[in-house]
Amino acid sequence: QVQLQESGPGLVKPSQTLSLTCTVSGGSISSGSYYWSWIRQPAGKGLEWIGRIYTSGSTNYNPSLKSRVTISVDTSKNQFSLKLSSVTAADTAVYYCARDQRALDPYGDYRGYYFDYWGQGTLVTVSS
Amino acid sequence: SYELTQPPSVSVSPGQTARITCSGDALPKQYAYWYQQKPGQAPVLVIYKDSERPSGIPERFSGSSSGTTVTLTISGVQAEDEADYYCQSADSSGTHVVFGGGTKLTVL
Numbered sequence: 001q002v003q004l005q006e007s008g009p010g011l012v013k014p015s016q017t018l019s020l021t022c023t024v025s026g027g028s029i030s031s032g033s034y035y036w037s038w039i040r041q042p043a044g045k046g047l048e049w050i051g052r053i054y055t056s057g058s059t060n061y062n063p064s065l066k067s068r069v070t071i072s073v074d075t076s077k078n079q080f081s082l083k084l085s086s087v088t089a090a091d092t093a094v095y096y097c098a099r100d101q102r103a104l105d106p107y108g109d110y111r112g113y114y115f116d117y118w119g120q121g122t123l124v125t126v127s128s
Numbered sequence: 129s130y131e132l133t134q135p136p137s138v139s140v141s142p143g144q145t146a147r148i149t150c151s152g153d154a155l156p157k158q159y160a161y162w163y164q165q166k167p168g169q170a171p172v173l174v175i176y177k178d179s180e181r182p183s184g185i186p187e188r189f190s191g192s193s194s195g196t197t198v199t200l201t202i203s204g205v206q207a208e209d210e211a212d213y214y215c216q217s218a219d220s221s222g223t224h225v226v227f228g229g230g231t232k233l234t235v236l
Contacts, residue, residue: 037225047163047171047214049225060223064129096170103159103177112218113225114161116182118170 002026004097004119012091012126018084022097022119029078030055035100037115038071038082040093048093052100052113053080087126094121130154130219132228139234146202148231150215153196158218160198162191165212165230174213175200202233210235 008020022036029036038050051061053071061069065084073080084091098115105111132152140146150160160178163171173182175191178198188203198217202209215228 046230047216047227049227052225062224105159105177110222111177112158112161112222114159114173114176114216115163115171116173116176118172121170 002099002117004099004117006095006097006119006122008122008124010123010125012087012124013128014088014126015086018082018087018091018124018126020082020095020097020122020124022080022082024078024080024099028075029073029080030075033102035102035113036071036073036080037098037100037113039096039098039115039118040091041096041121042090042093050082050084050095089126092124092126094123096121130224130226132215132217132226134213134215134228134231136229137232137234139236140205141236142205142207144205146205146209146233148200148202148213148215148233149197150199150217150228151197152217152226152228154220155193155196155198155217157220158222160191160193161216162189162200163214163216164209165214166210171214205233205235207235209233 003025005023012018035052037052068085070083097119099117162175165171174189178193179191190201212230214230
């Protein structure tokens with residue numbers, strides 16, 4: 001059973017960089033054709049996808065956050081990480097890491113991605 | 129930017145059928161997925177590829193697709209089904225993930 005666990009500071013000052021790590025257990029982060037994503041959720045609001053990484057290092061980011069986001073992977077530690085720069089109060093949220101699968105249809109075409117395993121989430125507050 | 133539209137709330141009595149819709153222009157091209165989220169918990173995948181049910185998800189959860197609208201149906205709703213439900217898909221490129229705004233299901 002794959003498990004994911006987020007870790008990192010719970011409080012970040014405005015204009016600084018938010019840094020989180022997701023540790024994957026129960027399987028190798030490099031095995032299978034899986035991607036690894038970050039998703040966030042402000043209190044009382046909906047989910048927002050931040051971006052994903054493949055173990056090759058290739059990344060996709062939410063266009064609305066792309067200029068501030070960097071996702072990296074360390075296969076030796078079975079971890080992937082998120083950095084979000086120049087944070088403001090609007091970045092206060094619960095941050096989730098998740099395993100990301102590409103969906104293949106019966107005709108061999110890919111039709112999006114979905115998240116089958118999630119971490120428990122970690123609250124990050126941006127405040128001075 | 130691409131959006132998925134869900135009703136903010138749906139209410140049903142126990143034993144009835146709940147239907148939650150999600151609309152988006154790219155849904156004919158991209159699969160839809162549904163997540164259940166209870167307070168203080170991470171989302172759980174309940175439907176993938178429009179209508180497939182992951183192992184461990186009760187049979188009362190089903191999904192369907194018609195044009196630009198997908199629907200999550202919960203038959204014989206139970207009190208434990210009270211939660212927020214999010215649809216998720218991708219933009220027309222298939223690369224960028226989009227979530228609907230979420231629907232709060234209330235079991236009366």
